[in-house]
Structures are given as C-alpha cells and as structure tokens.
C-alpha cells in the first residue's frame with residue numbers, strides 16, 4: 001500500500017535522565033488530510049512524543065519524518081508549515097491577545113490581517129486591551145489555538161487543546177478544527193485522554209499506553225476492535241433467577257458490584273436474553289454495552 | 305539577516321510593559337532626579353556654579369557616582385535576567401522553539417534586545433543629566449551654564465561605560481538562560497557584584513568581570529593607580545561569556 005504520511009516516526013524511543021524508558025518503539029503514521037486522535041491516559045507519553053516530534057526534546061532513538069523529510073536536517077522548513085500547541089498554554093501574560101499574535105506575526109512574516117482573522121475564528125475578537133494573564137483558562141486555550149493557526153500551517157499539532165474548555169467551547173473548537181480540515185485540507189494531530197471527547201472528529205486513532213503504541217488505524221477499525229472486545233452489562237432485581245437464565249442460555253457471565261457482565265453476544269442473542277428474562281418474571285433495569293470507554297479498551301488491549 | 309531583524313522585532317515587542325522596560329526608565333532618571341532636587345534645595349549656590357568652567361564635568365561626575373558603582377551593574381543584572389525570565393515565567397520556550405528560527409538567531413536577538421535596552425538606558429540617563437543641569441537654573445532664573453557641553457568627553461565616557469557593563473550582561477544572560485528560577489541569576493549576580501565592590505582596592509581586582517563600571521568611574525580619581533586595559537578586559541570577558549552562553553544554550557536537552 002502506497003500512502004504518504006505527513007508525520008511519521010520510526011521506532012521512536014526516549015528516556016529522561018532520571019531513568020526508565022518513557023517511550024518504546026513508537027511508530028506514528030499520520031496520513032495527509034487526516035484528523036489523527038492521539039489517545040492515552042495521564043503519563044502515557046503523549047506530550048513526550050509530541051515534544052520529540054517538534055524538536056523540543058533531543059531525539060535519542062529512532063527517526064522522525066515530517067512532510068516526508070527527516071526532521072533534523074529540515075527543522076526550519078518543517079516548522080514553517082506546522083502550528084503547534086503543547087500542553088499548558090504558552091502566552092506572554094503581560095501582552096494582549098493581539099500583541100501575542102503580533103510577536104509571532106513578526107517571525108512568520110505573514111500578513112497582519114491574519115491576526116484579526118484568527119481571533120475571530122476562536123471567538124476572541126472582543127478582548128481589546130485585556131492582558132493575556134487576566135484571561136480565563138478557556139480564553140488562554142483559545143488564544144493558543146489562534147497562535148497555532150496564525151501562519152496557515154498545513155499540519156496542526158495540538159496537545160489536549162480542549163483542556164479547560166466548557167462543553168460549548170469544546171464543540172466550537174471541534175467545529176473549527178473540522179472545518180479547517182475539510183475546507184483547507186489541514187492535517188490535525190490532536191491528543192486527548194478521552195476517546196469520547198475526540199471521537200466525533202477524528203478519522204484516525206493512535207492509542208499509547210505506558211510508552212507503547214497499542215493501536216493505530218482508522219476510527220472504523222478501532223470500532224470493530226471495540227465491539228469485538230466489548231462487554232455487555234446486565235442489571236436486574238433478582239440475582240438467582242438471572243443466573244439460572246444465563247446458565248440455561250449458556251452465557252458465561254460474571255457478577256460484580258450488583259451487575260452481571262459478559263462478552264458482547266450477537267444481536268439476536270441479546271434480544272433472546274431480554275425476552276427470556278422478562279418471561280421468567282425478572283425486572284430488567286439495565287442492559288447496556290459496558291467497557292466502551294478508553295480505560296476498558298486499554299485493559300482489553302493490555303490483557304490480550 | 306532578514307531573519308535576525310524579524311526575530312529582533314518580535315523580541316522587542318515582548319519587552320513592552322515588562323518589568324525590565326520600567327526598570328530602564330526608572331533607573332535612568334533616578335540619579336538625575338535626586339540631583340535636581342538637591343540643587344533646588346540648595347538653590348543659593350546655583351548662580352555661582354553655573355559660571356564654573358567645569359560645570360558639566362562636575363555634574364557628570366556626581367551623576368555617575370552612584371550609577372557606576374551601584375545602579376548600572378544592578379540594572380544590567382536585573383535587565384538581562386528579567387528579559388530571559390519572560391520565557392520561563394510564561395512557559396513560552398516551547399512556543400519560541402517551535403517557530404522556524406535558528407537557535408543562533410533567537411540567542412542573538414534576545415541578547416541584542418538587552419544591549420539595546422542598555423543603550424536606551426544610557427541615552428535616557430544622558431537626557432536626565434542634561435535636564436538636571438539646566439532645569440533648576442531655569443526655575444530660579446539663573447543664567448544658562450557658561451561652559452559648552454563637552455560632547456566628545458560625554459560620548460567617550462558613555463561608550464566606555466557601555467563596554468564596561470558588557471561582561472555583566474553576558475554572564476547574567478548565560479546564567480539566566482539555564483535556570484528557570486529567577487532567584488538564581490539574580491542571586492549569583494548580587495554575590496558577584498558585592499565581590500566586585502570588595503576587590504576594588506585589591507591589585508588583581510580587575511580580573512573580576514563585574515568591576516569595570518566602578519573602575520571606569522574611579523580611573524579619573526586622584527588616588528587611582530590601578531592601570532589596566534579596561535576595554536580589552538571587558539570585551540574579552542564579554543566574548544568569552546557570550547560564546548559559552550551560546551554553547552550551553554545549544555546543549556540544552558529540553559528546549560521547552
């Protein structure tokens with residue numbers, strides 16, 4: 001399969017000076033024009049990976065390719081086309097939103113009109129002479145996104161950009177990023193520790209756990225894996241009757257915390273189970289897919 | 305070169321409204337203000353002094369007394385630490401280092417901002433000296449000083465003081481690029497400055513790089529016998545510190 005990756009790492013490894021390896025053999029493959037969700041729990045190594053990719057950490061092991069070129073020798077050309085935001089907002093607190101953008105505008109030499117434009121995009125047009133230090137966390141986050149967008153990059157690298165945004169803000173940012181991706185073909189790498197948060201916008205997913213990449217592929221592929229590894233949870237008023245129904249239907253279930261859980265059965269099987277339970281006079285409180293959250297997928301991936 | 309100019313403009317913007325830029329203004333006008341007030345209090349002596357043939361040189365000397373030994377070194381220490389501190393405090397090294405700029409350009413642009421601020425400081429101080437020389441006179445109707453302003457002398461001395469504080473700037477820049485905690489560069493700077501005052505009468509005092517502003521002030525004094533090539537020493541240390549600072553800056557494993 002011939003595919004051009006806008007960002008690719010080969011066997012990337014890293015350890016900090018204080019000891020253990022934080023990243024092992026990370027092989028990211030971010031296709032052009034994709035929205036790549038980079039998922040992992042706290043401390044999994046998302047930020048470390050992205051810092052390496054941007055040259056903020058010295059590379060120790062492996063290769064990094066950006067736009068098909070090795071990063072080391074083409075650092076400036078690559079950075080020219082990348083907009084990045086790593087973890088907590090980087091802003092000059094004593095400057096206003098416009099002045100913060102002006103600092104970057106001077107470096108990139110992009111037209112000054114872009115400043116008002118990106119402020120408009122993130123909904124910060126009306127902050128006037130307010131200093132960035134006085135912004136709320138959400139406003140700081142938005143300004144950081146505006147700063148990443150200023151020079152019309154073709155690759156956006158955003159580390160937890162919706163951190164600190166209210167639900168409405170999250171939706172706005174999501175819409176903004178999606179439209180950038182669709183209209184301008186900007187590739188976006190976005191990290192998060194919540195699958196639910198970025199599920200609605202990503203086309204590709206990479207899952208990192210304890211410094212290793214557990215999964216990488218399209219969202220559809222992940223969903224397949226998820227339903228394969230998914231579980232069904234069952235909550236009724238009568239434990240013993242339910243147990244005998246399950247046994248009769250030959251379903252392996254475990255009872256834990258007042259609920260039964262079992263490997264996800266076929267759809268027809270679920271319907272039959274419900275019918276059978278109600279038929280035997282059991283009140284059915286809940287019959288739902290369990291373990292759809294990221295944590296469960298992790299557990300699944302680690303144990304298998 | 306264009307890169308450097310762009311980078312410098314960007315760095316210059318960051319200094320706006322920062323503590324460092326206020327320091328330049330307040331520091332520069334502090335001594336002239338004190339002198340002006342002192343002259344106003346003793347306005348009886350104004351008429352006599354304005355006829356002196358060395359009116360400006362005397363004013364220059366008294367203006368520079370606290371400046372050379374105290375304010376200029378401390379100003380240099382604070383200014384270079386504060387400018388670098390901006391990036392640590394705001395967590396912006398990672399922003400700066402993901403802009404498409406060579407590390408050398410970033411390094412030089414920042415250093416240049418500090419140097420230009422020192423020049424700004426000297427210019428403002430000179431304006432302050434001039435004003436403290438003529439304003440009290442105007443206020444009390446005393447005639448304008450008889451002596452013409454010794455421009456060449458002033459400019460030479462300005463230049464010498466500027467060169468004399470370069471080692472301080474470079475070493476402070478070196479230290480403050482390495483430490484996130486602002487107290488480290490300022491603390492080391494203060495210790496070195498106190499040391500530099502203590503060694504002024506020691507024959508090898510001129511090997512301490514923070515002494516040159518004081519030595520430049522003392523050199524015209526009657527009892528001063530400590531001859532050494534001040535400018536050469538200052539420039540030598542400046543180059544040494546700057547090159548070391550750059551190497552250490554490049555070697556930083558975590559750039560944000």
Ligand SMILES: Nc1ncnc2c1ncn2[C@@H]1O[C@H](COP(=O)(O)OP(=O)(O)OP(=O)(O)O)[C@@H](O)[C@H]1O
Nearest residue numbers: 016018022040041042043044045046047048049193
């Ligand atoms: N500067 C550092 N020095 C030493 N260890 C570090 C450093 N930065 C990160 N680590 C370690 O590297 C591991 C990965 O951290 P990283 O910040 O990449 O996680 P993350 O996936 O971004 O987590 P989060 O979701 O909390 O942001 C952690 O165990 C962390 O303790």
Ligand SMILES: [Mg+2]
Nearest residue numbers: 046047087159
């Ligand atoms: Mg992180």
